[in-house]
Amino acid sequence: MADQLAPTTLLAVERALRAAARAGNRMLAGxxxxxxxxxxxxxxxxxxxxxxxxxxxxxxxxxxxxxAFTATAPGAAPGAAAPAAPGGPAPLPPVTVGLDGSIDSPRGADAAARIDWAARGMPATAQLAAGLREATGASAPRIAVSLVLEPKTAAFTLALAAAGCEVAVFSAVSETDPEVAAALAATGRVTVCAPLAPVTGDWAVIDARNAAAVLDWAPELLIDDGSHLVRLAHSEKPEALATLRAAAEETTSGVRPLHEMAAAGELRIPVIAVNDARTKTGFDNLIGTGQSCVFAIADLCDAANPHYRGVAGSRWAVLGYGPVGQGVARFAAALGARITVVEQDPVRALAALHDGFDAAAAVTALPAADVVVSATGVWHTLDAAGVALLRPDTVVAVAGGIDDELALDELVAAGWTARERAPRVAEWRAPGATAGPLVLAEGGGVNYSAGEGNPIEVMDLSFATQLAALTRLLTAELSPGVHTLSVADEHAVARAALAARGGSADATPQRSRPGGAAQPWTVHRYRATRAAG
Structure with a gap:
């Protein structure tokens, strides 16, 4: 289909889709x-x-x-929003996007308005927060949140405060919207350990100071991102473990070191791997990160290149085919990209073929790519040797991401230099070269470093899952180690989100047999008594 349409048509459609998502930080899927x-x-x-x-x-x-997609967005607000679910908040009003580039969005531009907008778009979080309030009773647990600080996270921390918790939030400089941080601090309901204004000093020093401050605040429970604060408490600030009872981990890259700590007998608190819950990985990683990263890459490229031709027809190499890689491939392909997956796991590489994509070694895929996306959460996924295979002007980005997923430190050591081509777009040149690949967002996760992060609806699921984990941590005695969220908790989160999205699940009959078997084990096809009869 894409090959039969004019590039201008495909570009207009791509821009309209990106605008629709960007206007309210919304998730298109679903x-x-x-x-x-x-x-x-x-x-x-x-x-x-x-x-x-x-x-x-x-x-x-x-x-x-x-x-609402139209030829031209009208000046007046679009039609009335859908009615609210019984007892629930009113849904977010619609956005109208014109194929001519016009847009009509009802979201306010200032930080307070964006926080309020995010709160309105997270009904499952509101419902699970009410359950947390019942679990806390008269107590006021101290909860620290370490997540990317943008409107959705701010709304989440305010929901925790409304549920009767004392709340502090930490966020790194590169992952903080300072206007949102300042607006959140101004409420007086959350302690903010993050920059409240643009930072000019040494980011690493500021981050270390703020991370120490949130642990010195003496939280009882912690929602962590990358398990950085859990690891900090177990290494350099063990005094924090005097009050820290338990934690919940948000990310794949954070769960991995926790398992390593547990295997070595070094993890001294229980941690629920929220990332591993189906209501997190199957939506946040797969759909939310897929959409937000592909759109953020296209937004940056479109702004940086006056001759931008769109995603359609471009060649993308996706490094890693876990949930994030699958999501990136899905949304880039939806815009007409040609996808080659680079995956070390042969089962996942085979899955990529069956999803309609090519699967090849890096040495084959990288030189042919127009866009390279690292989607592994693994240190030095794209090393200096891999970068050297790229053609000039190849776009390089990280989806999700950890520190140094791109080996920019290796490039610096080898004499490569970077120069800004456009905001958040840097050209990296090898010694003596006159051109080189373009690295987006300084090698950080492109969706949260150069955009508003994952869409509201998918973070509603993730935050609701975090609330289910917090409720369990408050009500159950768990031993030190890594724990999973129960199926019952996953179902509670999913039902809340389904109801908010106008869907429902079929009632599941209760079965007492192990594994939900439909028949007693003695009933089978080849019974001798049946043959004798």
Missing amino acids: GIASVDVRDPAQRAALRAALARMGVRTAEPGDPAVEF
Whole structure:
């Protein structure tokens, strides 16, 4: 389909989709869109891309519509929002996006308005926070949150405060929206250990000071990102363990070292691997990170290149085919990219083939790529030797990401130099070279370093899952080590999100037999008594 349409048509559709997501930091997948576009090529391209991204469609004017695509966005606000679920908050109003580049979004621009908008878009979080309040009773547990600090995280910490908790939040300089941090601190309800204004000093020194401060605040429970604070408490600040009872870990890259600590007998507190819950990995990693990273890459490239031609037809090498890599491949392909997956696990590489993508070694994929995305969460995934294989102007980005996932330190040691080509776009040149690849967002996670992070709806799921973990940590006696969230907790989170999205699950009959077997084990096809009869 993409090969049959004019590049200008595909670019207009791509820009409209990116604008629809960016206008309210919304998730397209699972949402409802209307297409009121007369041009048949634009209409066909838009409908095809929406379908590939998992967007449901409705007729223009339907009150359930969240994204209204038109030829030109009207000046007035779009139609009334869908009615609220019984007892729940009113859903976010829709956004109207024109294929001519116009847009009509009801979200306010200042930090307080963006925090309020995020809170309105997280009904599952609100419901699970009410359950946490019941679990805490008259107590006020001290909870520290270490996450990317943007409007959704701010809204989440305020939900914790409203549930009767004392709350502090830490965020690194590179992962903090200072306007949001300042607005959150101004509420007086959350202790903010993050920059409240743009930073000019040594980021590493500031981050270390703020990380120490949030542990000195003496939290009882911790929501961690990358298990950095858990590891800090177990290494350089063991006094924090005098009060820290337990933690919940948000990320794949954070769960890995926790298992290593537990295997070595060094993990002294129970930690719930929230990342491993189906309501987190299957949505946040796969869909939210996939959409937000692909769109952030395209946004940066579009702003940096006056001759930008769009994702359609470009060649992407996706390094790693776990949930994040799968999501990046899915959304880039939905915009017309040609995908080659580089994966060391042969089972995952085989899965990439069956998803319709190529699978090849890095030495083959990297020289041919227009865009390279590291999606592993592994240190030095793309090392200096890999970067040397790239053609000039190849775009390089990290999806999700950990520190030094791109081996920029190796490049510096080898004499490479970087110069800014556009905001958050740096060209890296080898010694004596006149051109080189373009690294986005200084090698950090591109969606949160150069954008607002994952969409509201998917973070609603992640935060609701965190709340389920906190409730369990408050009500259960767990031994030191890494624990998983129960299926019952996953179901509670998913049902809350389903109801908010206008869906429901079929009632599951209760079965007492192990594994939910449909028959007693003695009942099988080849019984001798059946043959004798």
